[in-house]
Amino acid sequence: MAFKLIISQGENSHQMEVEGAESKKLIGLKIGEEFDAAPVGLAGYTLRITGGSDKNGFPMKKDVDGPRRIKSLLSGGVGFKPQRKGQRRRKTVRGNTISDDIVQINTIVVKKGTKSIEDLLQSDE
Numbered sequence: 001m002a003f004k005l006i007i008s009q010g011e012n013s014h015q016m017e018v019e020g021a022e023s024k025k026l027i028g029l030k031i032g033e034e035f036d037a038a039p040v041g042l043a044g045y046t047l048r049i050t051g052g053s054d055k056n057g058f059p060m061k062k063d064v065d066g067p068r069r070i071k072s073l074l075s076g077g078v079g080f081k082p083q084r085k086g087q088r089r090r091k092t093v094r095g096n097t098i099s100d101d102i103v104q105i106n107t108i109v110v111k112k113g114t115k116s117i118e119d120l121l122q123s124d125e
Contacts, residue, residue, distance in 0.1 A: 001100055005040065007047065007117060009109040014117050016040070026105065031062045031096040034110055042120050044113020051078065052098065052105040060094045060102070067099035 002019035003026060018026065022040045029035060029049055037045040052060045054069070059079045064070060074080040075088045082088070098105060113120070 003098075003102065004104045006104065006106045007042075007109065008050075008107065009112075009117060012117075014121060016121055026098050027100070029098050031060060042113065042117065044111075044115070045109060045117070046111035047107040048110045049098070050106045050108055052094075052102050054094045054101045055103050058092050058094045060096055062096050064093055064095040065097070066095040067097040067101065068095045069093070069101075070095070 001023050002017055003023050005016050005018050007014045007016070018040050025039050026035070031049050031051060034046055034048045037043075037047045051062075054060075058069060061072070061078050064072065069092060071090050071092050072079075073088055074091050074093075075086075076082050079091045079093045080089055094102070109117075
Protein backbone atom coordinates (compact mmCIF):
# COMPACT_ATOMS: atom_id res chain seq x y z
CA MET A 1 0.00 0.00 0.00
CA ALA A 2 1.32 3.43 -0.93
CA PHE A 3 0.11 6.98 -0.48
CA LYS A 4 0.95 10.03 -2.53
CA LEU A 5 1.63 12.72 0.08
CA ILE A 6 1.15 16.31 -1.09
CA ILE A 7 2.83 18.82 1.26
CA SER A 8 1.87 22.49 0.90
CA GLN A 9 4.03 25.20 2.40
CA GLY A 10 2.90 28.70 1.47
CA GLU A 11 3.12 29.05 -2.31
CA ASN A 12 5.14 25.83 -2.73
CA SER A 13 3.92 22.27 -2.76
CA HIS A 14 5.92 19.06 -2.74
CA GLN A 15 4.94 15.53 -3.62
CA MET A 16 6.36 12.30 -2.21
CA GLU A 17 5.50 8.61 -2.12
CA VAL A 18 4.95 6.98 1.28
CA GLU A 19 4.95 3.18 1.34
CA GLY A 20 5.54 0.27 3.68
CA ALA A 21 5.58 0.68 7.45
CA GLU A 22 5.41 4.49 7.22
CA SER A 23 2.09 4.34 5.38
CA LYS A 24 0.56 2.11 8.10
CA LYS A 25 1.12 4.92 10.64
CA LEU A 26 -1.16 7.24 8.64
CA ILE A 27 -4.15 4.86 8.56
CA GLY A 28 -6.85 5.93 10.99
CA LEU A 29 -5.90 9.61 11.02
CA LYS A 30 -8.67 12.10 10.19
CA ILE A 31 -8.86 15.39 8.33
CA GLY A 32 -7.69 18.18 10.63
CA GLU A 33 -5.37 15.98 12.71
CA GLU A 34 -1.68 16.80 13.00
CA PHE A 35 1.10 14.23 12.92
CA ASP A 36 4.87 14.13 13.25
CA ALA A 37 6.40 13.76 9.78
CA ALA A 38 9.68 12.16 10.94
CA PRO A 39 8.52 8.59 10.05
CA VAL A 40 7.89 9.67 6.44
CA GLY A 41 11.35 11.25 6.12
CA LEU A 42 10.68 14.87 7.15
CA ALA A 43 12.49 15.15 10.50
CA GLY A 44 11.35 18.11 12.61
CA TYR A 45 8.20 18.78 10.59
CA THR A 46 4.61 18.57 11.79
CA LEU A 47 1.89 18.22 9.14
CA ARG A 48 -1.89 18.74 9.25
CA ILE A 49 -4.15 16.65 7.02
CA THR A 50 -6.42 18.84 4.88
CA GLY A 51 -7.98 16.25 2.57
CA GLY A 52 -7.30 13.62 -0.02
CA SER A 53 -8.91 11.31 -2.54
CA ASP A 54 -9.50 7.59 -2.94
CA LYS A 55 -8.48 5.14 -5.66
CA ASN A 56 -11.47 6.12 -7.81
CA GLY A 57 -10.88 9.87 -7.46
CA PHE A 58 -13.63 10.64 -4.95
CA PRO A 59 -12.61 13.44 -2.55
CA MET A 60 -12.48 13.13 1.23
CA LYS A 61 -15.00 15.34 3.04
CA LYS A 62 -14.45 16.53 6.61
CA ASP A 63 -18.06 16.25 7.78
CA VAL A 64 -18.54 12.58 6.71
CA ASP A 65 -17.40 10.30 9.55
CA GLY A 66 -15.37 7.16 9.00
CA PRO A 67 -13.66 5.72 5.92
CA ARG A 68 -16.91 4.96 4.06
CA ARG A 69 -18.04 6.28 0.69
CA ILE A 70 -21.50 7.85 0.48
CA LYS A 71 -23.71 9.72 -1.96
CA SER A 72 -24.50 13.08 -0.41
CA LEU A 73 -26.64 16.03 -1.54
CA LEU A 74 -24.14 18.89 -1.91
CA SER A 75 -24.77 22.58 -2.43
CA GLY A 76 -21.10 23.54 -2.68
CA GLY A 77 -17.73 22.97 -1.08
CA VAL A 78 -15.53 19.90 -1.49
CA GLY A 79 -16.73 17.67 -4.32
CA PHE A 80 -19.13 20.08 -6.06
CA LYS A 81 -18.93 23.62 -7.43
CA PRO A 82 -22.43 24.94 -8.26
CA GLN A 83 -22.87 26.77 -11.56
CA ARG A 84 -25.85 28.86 -10.43
CA LYS A 85 -27.36 30.05 -7.15
CA GLY A 86 -29.27 27.39 -5.22
CA GLN A 87 -28.02 24.49 -7.32
CA ARG A 88 -27.62 21.16 -5.51
CA ARG A 89 -26.42 17.82 -6.75
CA ARG A 90 -26.03 14.33 -5.33
CA LYS A 91 -22.32 13.43 -5.48
CA THR A 92 -20.21 10.59 -4.12
CA VAL A 93 -17.68 11.57 -1.45
CA ARG A 94 -15.33 9.67 0.85
CA GLY A 95 -15.31 9.95 4.67
CA ASN A 96 -12.77 11.89 6.72
CA THR A 97 -10.67 8.91 7.91
CA ILE A 98 -7.63 7.60 6.03
CA SER A 99 -8.00 3.93 5.04
CA ASP A 100 -6.46 1.45 2.57
CA ASP A 101 -8.62 2.91 -0.24
CA ILE A 102 -7.05 6.38 -0.04
CA VAL A 103 -4.27 7.06 -2.58
CA GLN A 104 -3.61 10.80 -2.10
CA ILE A 105 -3.29 12.73 1.16
CA ASN A 106 -3.13 16.53 1.12
CA THR A 107 -1.27 18.20 4.00
CA ILE A 108 0.03 21.59 5.08
CA VAL A 109 3.11 22.37 7.16
CA VAL A 110 2.25 23.39 10.74
CA LYS A 111 5.77 23.35 12.20
CA LYS A 112 8.96 23.66 10.17
CA GLY A 113 12.09 21.62 10.72
CA THR A 114 15.69 22.80 10.58
CA LYS A 115 16.27 21.65 6.99
CA SER A 116 14.11 22.64 4.03
CA ILE A 117 11.71 20.11 2.51
CA GLU A 118 13.64 20.19 -0.78
CA ASP A 119 16.86 19.11 0.99
CA LEU A 120 15.09 16.30 2.87
CA LEU A 121 13.35 14.98 -0.25
CA GLN A 122 16.57 15.01 -2.30
CA SER A 123 18.51 13.17 0.41
CA ASP A 124 15.91 10.34 0.30
CA GLU A 125 16.46 9.68 -3.42
